Amino acid sequence: MECDCQTIPNQTMKIQTKISSIIFTLILVTGIVAITSSYIVSKQMIEDEIYHHLESTATSRALHIETLLDEEAELVKTFATSKVFVEVFTTQNLTPAIQRIKTLIDIHEVISRIRVLDKQGKVVVSSHSEINPIGNAKIFAYGKEGVYIRDIHISTITGTKVMSVSAPILAKGEFAGIIIVNIEVEKELYEIISHKHGKTSEIYLINKDGYMMTPSRF
Secondary structure, X not given: OOXXXXXXXXXXXXXXXXXXXXXXXXXXXXXXXXXXHHHHHHHHHHHHHHHHHHXXXXXHHHHHHHHHHHHHHHHHHHHHOOHHHHHHHHOOOOHHHHHHHHHHHHHOOOEEEEEEEEOOOOEEEEOOOOOOHHHHHHHHHHHOOOOEEOOOEEOOOOOOEEEEEEEEEXXXXXXXXXXXXXXXXXXXXXXXXXXXXXXXXXOOOEOOOOOEOOOOOO
16 A cells, blocks of 8 residues: 655645634734724724813813903993983983993903993984994893893994893892993903914804804915
């Protein structure tokens, strides 16, 4: 019986080649899986980091804006308790109030307009002779109940973007009228919002109805 000694080594080499191929394939697949998994994990980590960073920035800006609005509201409340504005209703002497309004606008760069309305909503004294009865009526409806901040809008008098802050004026403990102050938003508020944060991100302000109140740079 003849023994094919040449065949046995050939078969052994084929088996070794197959085993090597299988091992190489396993290593290759394992490497691809490891690289893919690492990429997915790294990508998710980067996305999470970016999200948390943007969230932190938005929260910081929101607190900054809230602080600014609180300061403006407190400022107008202080105006409403000023003796010269109360005396508009107790003495009907308008001269001190007119002078006070001029001084306030000169002192506060962000203030562009001030007017005082009586309890019927009629303008008693104002920094501007022009009157916007529709705009005043909307603010008066809310302002007589307490401090009110109207959404950003374009003033029909100055033509600039403002937010109107109003507060009630009390004379002898009773409601006598309101004071309305226009704050220029592009001088402070827009600076907070428009401060650049990278090349592909932005922060903008929307109102409670979902309308954008500040311009987008994209």
